[in-house]
Amino acid sequence: MEPLDQDLEEGELEMPADPMMLNMGPSHPAMHGTVRIVVELSGETITKADVQIGYLHRGFEKMCERGNWNQCYPCVDRLNYVSPMLNNVGFSLAVEKMLGVTVPERTQYYRVALGELARICDHLTCNGAMAMELGAFTPFLWYVRAREMIWDIFEEETGARVTHSFGRVGGMAKPPTAYFKDVVRATIPRVLAVLTESEGLLLKNRIFLDRLENVGKVSKEVALDLGWTGPTLRSTGVPYDVRRAHPYLVYDRFEFDIPVGTTGDNFDRFMCRQEEIRQSARILEQCLDQMPDDGPINIDDPRVVLPPKEEVYSTIEGTIQHFKIVMEGIKVPAGEVYSYTEGGNGELGFYLVSDGSGTPHRVRIRPPCFAITQALERMIVGAMIPDIVPTFGSLNMIGGECDH
Amino acid sequence: MSKAVIEALKSRFGEAIWDVHAQFGDDTAVVDPDKWFEIARFLKTDPRCAMNMFVDLCGVDYPDRDPRFEVVLHLRSLEKGHRIRLKARIGDADTELPEIDSVTPIWGGANWFERETYDLMGIVFRGHPDLRRILTYPEFKGHPLRKDYPANLTQPLIKFRDVPEKFAPFGPDEGMSFGRQTHEFHRDDPQMIESRKKGLRDPRDPQAKPLPPKES
Numbered sequence: 001m002e003p004l005d006q007d008l009e010e011g012e013l014e015m016p017a018d019p020m021m022l023n024m025g026p027s028h029p030a031m032h033g034t035v036r037i038v039v040e041l042s043g044e045t046i047t048k049a050d051v052q053i054g055y056l057h058r059g060f061e062k063m064c065e066r067g068n069w070n071q072c073y074p075c076v077d078r079l080n081y082v083s084p085m086l087n088n089v090g091f092s093l094a095v096e097k098m099l100g101v102t103v104p105e106r107t108q109y110y111r112v113a114l115g116e117l118a119r120i121c122d123h124l125t126c127n128g129a130m131a132m133e134l135g136a137f138t139p140f141l142w143y144v145r146a147r148e149m150i151w152d153i154f155e156e157e158t159g160a161r162v163t164h165s166f167g168r169v170g171g172m173a174k175p176p177t178a179y180f181k182d183v184v185r186a187t188i189p190r191v192l193a194v195l196t197e198s199e200g201l202l203l204k205n206r207i208f209l210d211r212l213e214n215v216g217k218v219s220k221e222v223a224l225d226l227g228w229t230g231p232t233l234r235s236t237g238v239p240y241d242v243r244r245a246h247p248y249l250v251y252d253r254f255e256f257d258i259p260v261g262t263t264g265d266n267f268d269r270f271m272c273r274q275e276e277i278r279q280s281a282r283i284l285e286q287c288l289d290q291m292p293d294d295g296p297i298n299i300d301d302p303r304v305v306l307p308p309k310e311e312v313y314s315t316i317e318g319t320i321q322h323f324k325i326v327m328e329g330i331k332v333p334a335g336e337v338y339s340y341t342e343g344g345n346g347e348l349g350f351y352l353v354s355d356g357s358g359t360p361h362r363v364r365i366r367p368p369c370f371a372i373t374q375a376l377e378r379m380i381v382g383a384m385i386p387d388i389v390p391t392f393g394s395l396n397m398i399g400g401e402c403d404h
Numbered sequence: 405m406s407k408a409v410i411e412a413l414k415s416r417f418g419e420a421i422w423d424v425h426a427q428f429g430d431d432t433a434v435v436d437p438d439k440w441f442e443i444a445r446f447l448k449t450d451p452r453c454a455m456n457m458f459v460d461l462c463g464v465d466y467p468d469r470d471p472r473f474e475v476v477l478h479l480r481s482l483e484k485g486h487r488i489r490l491k492a493r494i495g496d497a498d499t500e501l502p503e504i505d506s507v508t509p510i511w512g513g514a515n516w517f518e519r520e521t522y523d524l525m526g527i528v529f530r531g532h533p534d535l536r537r538i539l540t541y542p543e544f545k546g547h548p549l550r551k552d553y554p555a556n557l558t559q560p561l562i563k564f565r566d567v568p569e570k571f572a573p574f575g576p577d578e579g580m581s582f583g584r585q586t587h588e589f590h591r592d593d594p595q596m597i598e599s600r601k602k603g604l605r606d607p608r609d610p611q612a613k614p615l616p617p618k619e620s
Contacts, residue, residue, distance in 0.1 A: 054539040061524070062548055062555050097428055224482060227458040227513030238482065240457075245485060337428045338460070338478055338489060349460055351476065366460040366478075374516040403539055 019047060022385075026055045030133045030389045033399030035373070037380075037388065044384045051376050056399035064363035068329025069095055069169055072363060077163040079365060080401040082125045083118035083344040085154070088167030093248060094339035094350035095169045098332050101299050103171055108249045109291035110176050113184065114166075115249075116280040116287070117154070120191065121147050122344030122396075123231070123273040123280075130270065130393035131202055134211055139198040146194040149187050156183065169330055170305045171298030181288045188281050195277055212267035216379045216391035219264060227371035230346025231272045232395060236264035242342040254286045269394040304330050329358025345369050345396055369395075369402040406431040406486035412452045417443060430489055437492040440475075441505035441531075444490070447479060448510050455479035455488065458511035461518060463525035467551045471495055473502055473527055494527070506532040524549040 025036040034055035040048040060075040076091045077084040089111045096103065103111075128143030151161045156177055158164040166173050177183075202208050218228075223236045233240055239258045243251040259275035261268025298305040302321045311318030334356035340349040346368030353362040372395050380388050410424050413433055420443065423434040435443050447455040459478040466472060471493035480487045495502030506529035508514045518529045519538040526547030529535060537544060543562040546553050 052538075054537075054541070057539040059548060059555075062553075066555055100428075222512075224456050225458065225512045227460075227511065227517075240482065335427045336430075336432075336476075338430050338487075340459075347459070349478070351460065351462060351478070353464055362464045364460070364462045364464075364476075366462075370516060370520075371458075371513050374513070 024388065026052075031392065032129050032133075033397050033402070035392075035397060035399070035402075037376070037392075039380070039385070039388075041385070046380050046383055046385065046388075049377050049380050051373065053373060053399075054403050056403040058400075058404065060404050061363055061365060064360055066359070068358045069332060069360060070325075070330065072360065073165045073167055074163070076365070077165050078400050079367065079404070080122070080344055080348075080369075080398045081162060082398060083122035084163055085114045085118035085166065086122075086341065086343045087348065088164065089115050089249075090339070090341040090343060090348045091350055092167040092169060093341060094337060094352050095330075095332060097339045098335065098337045098352060098354060099169070099304060099330075100333075101170060101301060101304065103299055104296050105250070106175075106292045106295040107171055107297050109287055110172060110297070111167075112249050112251065112254075113180075113284060113287050113291065114154075114157070116284050117150050117184070119344055120277050120280050121150050123277050124150075124191075124195075126393070126396040127270055127273050128198075130390060131198075131208070133389050133393050134208055136202060136205070136208060139201050142194050142198050146191045149191055153180075153183055153187060156180075168298070168305070170301060175297040181291070184284060184288060188284055192278065192281055195274065199274065209267065211386070211390050212270060212394075213265060214263070215266050215383065215387050216394065217263055217265045218375060218379060222375070222378075223264065226375045228346065228375065229368050229371070230342065230344070231276060232269055232372050233346065234258060235261035235268035235272045237262055242340055242347050246340070248341055250287075250290075251283075253290065254283045256283050266390045266394040273396075331356065331358055332360075340366070343368055345372060345398065345401070365404060367401040367404065369397050373397045373402050406488050409447070409453045409455075409486060409488050412450060413443065413446070416446060416450075431487070432489040432491060434491045434493065437475075437494045437504050440492050441507065441510075444477070444507045444510050447488070447490070453488075454481045454483055457482050458513035458517075459487070461507070461514055461521060463521045463527050463549070465525060465549065465551045469493070470497075472497075473525065475504055475521070475527060477507065501526050501528045503528045503530055505530050506535075508532055523547070526550060 020041045022039050022041055023036065024039065025031045026034040031037070036052040036055070038050040038052065039046045058078070060079065063075050064072045072091060073088060076087040079087045092111075124143045124147045128140040128147075131143075132140035154164060155161050157180060158166040158173070218236055220236045220238055223233050224238065228236075229240065237260050239260050241258045242248070244258055256279045259272050259279065261272055306325055307318040307321045312322045332354040334354055336351070336353045338349060338351045340347050342348070347366070348368055349366030351362070351364035351366065352360060355361040376392060376395060379391050383391070410431055410433060414421050414424070417435070417439060420436040420439040421433055422436060425432050447453045457480040459480050461475070461477050464474040464476060466474065472495040473493070475492045475494065477490040478487065479490065492504060494504050504527060506514070506518055508518060508529070509531065515533070516538060518532050519535060521527050522529060522535055523537040523539050524547055536542065540548070541562070545559060546557070
């Protein structure tokens, strides 16, 4: 190709005085997930910004309306694909709230344990990716190695590393393996060791700190107004955690602290997540100690839970039960419910509407990321281009969740 | 727990509260859609309610009912810890896009949630600062979460956007355009090849200088 300005003398060139528009994304190395940020720049300062999402919209809410209740699990799995177990648990709890059933105690502990493992994965990924985008590649690899240890547990338990589809209405797909407790007890100290080691690399690093501290500040009032929840809200100093404010499962039996930040900048969000990993480890420890070793996993209700396979093949009742649940789905009473749990990024809500048939009428997912990402626009206006990267990273926008 | 909120709403608005229930423990008020904004502002400002946390806003389609759509708003109070669900029924057989007041001026967080509801459910929010599609693209036909939208419908192909795009926060004459660069990316474009033969730099810009002659 010909050079563009071949015919221009250098003296004729002028610096453009117009503000410049720049397109970041949708596919950009520093934008994990696909999001497009259109910014108007004056020099290197952002004067206007428009955040555009939707590049990962897969129509989960529509898909959920087409199958039966248990067929929603693969969809909710893929919402926050870094911590799918939390979504599974959240959806199970929502449907069980409508059915008016409570799962056995052993399952409650099992759900807490798997959920906290998933939360550790989520925070490790966020903090690791954030460090990587700022140029610190080593911590990222360490974090991912720690995450891999947890995914190994998930693989043993569920058969899949990432998208488990392991929850079921009224229980879980399978009981915990015999060595579940031992594996978790052995793994958690290794994960925490990696965490401490990586902190040593990052928290004394001047470049890392300079790009996080006092960048992307959000006040408490603004965060509440925007519907922030989870670690991002706590970083502004609001100690709101669904696990503490509205305890579900058996969270009221554990001792844990809620880390809060003071200024609500990127550094606070980073540190909140770091500390939450430690608190999750604390919960896991207590959870494993209290979790019963035997006992049923599923509720004893043939209208909700699939019968054991041997009964399906040997008894007529089992066959009919199995047929009715698979072909017609679980009959959830007509009505509407909003159930909320603490997901990786904050309050993960499910607003379900049932018309009494085996198929959901409406599955509304309240993704925590969605509310958090909409703040990005006002966080980056007035900042500079390099500030977008840590700010965006600290919000932990998960494309699958944000775009449904 | 949020019975007090329901009572406060009833005493303040009376007739405008059409129905209240607490199915599965979630306190719900079905309200007059014309008073939607007023009731929402009351919930935020009244000290008995103090609903300062915006939680969720969505739409539900009931094709068999007469006001066909329901707009559902979930709120929480940080100080008091109570929650409430507010619903309004809107839309009839004649209106394609039912309308309701926007609550974005009250809770800034409603902005994207209302855009999403508009995009997927086709509910127009009056007074919304920037109501455009968010999860689908501007040329998308229909509103996919409506029950009469077939799940397997294929959308028509759209033309490559030829004009430089401008988005809502940017006025039409603001900033530099960042449309396609006309030089390199159009090597195979017949119009471009034609104009190159004529020695023009950009076929769409008559003021552009001709290309310099090639050195032999």
